[in-house]
Amino acid sequence: MTQASPPADTPDRRQHHRVREIFAEACEKLAPFFAPENRWGNVTLDHLAYRVVRxxxxxxxFEEVHVLVLAAHRVYTQSHST
Structure with missing residues (x-):
């Protein structure tokens, strides 16, 4: 399913354009921090993901880093759920 583009006269309300540019590359770098086999004490290593992004x-x-890590985590979770 594809999203319909907004009409040409509608202003673009999206934010964090730089995050959108680097999203795929960042997701690859962050995936190991969300993997179940890399948990420490059954806790994900999200705090290290923030460091890698920075x-x-x-x-x-800070806001862009937060948005990026949360979105990458969501993508990882959705793509690896059974």
Whole structure:
């Protein structure tokens, strides 16, 4: 299912355009932190994912880093659910 594009006269309300540009690349880098086999004490390593994003994309704001990590985690969870 594809999303319909908004009419040309509708302003683009999306934010975090830089996050959209790097999303696929960042998801690959962050996937190991969400994998069940890499948990420590049955806790995901999300805090390390934040660090990796900050190191690789220092131009991102705190909000953008947060949005990126949450979205990558959601994508990983949805693609690896049974």
């Amino acid at each position: 190191e690789n994309y220092p131009e991102l704001s």
